[in-house]
């Protein structure tokens with residue numbers, strides 16, 4: 001759709017299947033004019049994405065996604081227009097990735113105990129320099145022939161209460177909002193419809209949350225209406241994006257879908273400018 005905006009996407013810098021360059025080319029094909037690259041705990045896909053976007057007249061919004069824990073659920077926080085080149089912020093993300101790397105070692109140990117022997121090296125061969133996560137473990141399991149799909153790996157082993165899911169030290173969503181604000185970014189609650197923790201929204205707003213990812217492939221029409229209303233109540237931007245990960249990632253979304261109007265990006269950008277001055 002022309003004039004489209006997509007504020008949530010992943011590349012090989014985390015668990016996406018496409019390189020930043022490939023992602024941007026695909027965005028061009030889908031008529032996306034504004035694309036946020038929001039890798040997990042990484043902004044290392046941004047330089048390549050920005051370089052490629054210049055050839056297509058696409059604007060890249062610098063972003064990231066931080067997966068957080070609360071009792072019994074996972075909450076993801078998106079950050080937009082952060083000072084991604086700030087040294088302290090890069091160091092923070094490097095720490096997050098080190099924690100991810102250590103967790104891969106613990107997960108493969110656990111899998112090996114469960115009679116599914118796997119080495120960390122096999123996982124790192126798949127994610128390369130990217131931010132390692134369970135989707136890479138799943139790919140390594142497919143390669144070994146243990147499971148047929150990423151979905152099967154999550155369903156049988158890696159899901160939150162699965163036998164091979166080993167927790168890692170994560171931020172709370174309030175801490176994630178704070179670190180994004182400290183980096184002069186706009187914190188947005190990602191796909192709240194997947195987490196069933198809407199009761200936390202007021203305290204997140206108190207901590208500086210500025211938006212809710214409202215338009216999302218897995219949100220129903222009723223959920224979209226409810227999050228639009230919450231955004232009005234709390235003076236938040238109702239954002240949206242595809243959470244595109246690419247083929248064979250167990251995530252079936254289309255880049256640029258659902259349609260998000262350009263005005264959403266303008267609202268988000270206005271917030272970013274306001275926070276930068278604050």
Ligand code: AMP
Nearest residue numbers: 040067133134135150151154249250251
């Ligand atoms: P991690 O970063 O290791 O905590 O893994 C979480 C990521 O795995 C999420 O951000 C999703 O991209 C992906 N994921 C979570 N659940 C599933 C699932 N059931 N099937 C495929 N991918 C999943």
Ligand code: ZN
Nearest residue numbers: 010015040245
């Ligand atoms: Zn992901």
Ligand code: FE
Nearest residue numbers: 065076190191
């Ligand atoms: Fe997410």
Ligand code: FE
Nearest residue numbers: 008010065243
């Ligand atoms: Fe995501």
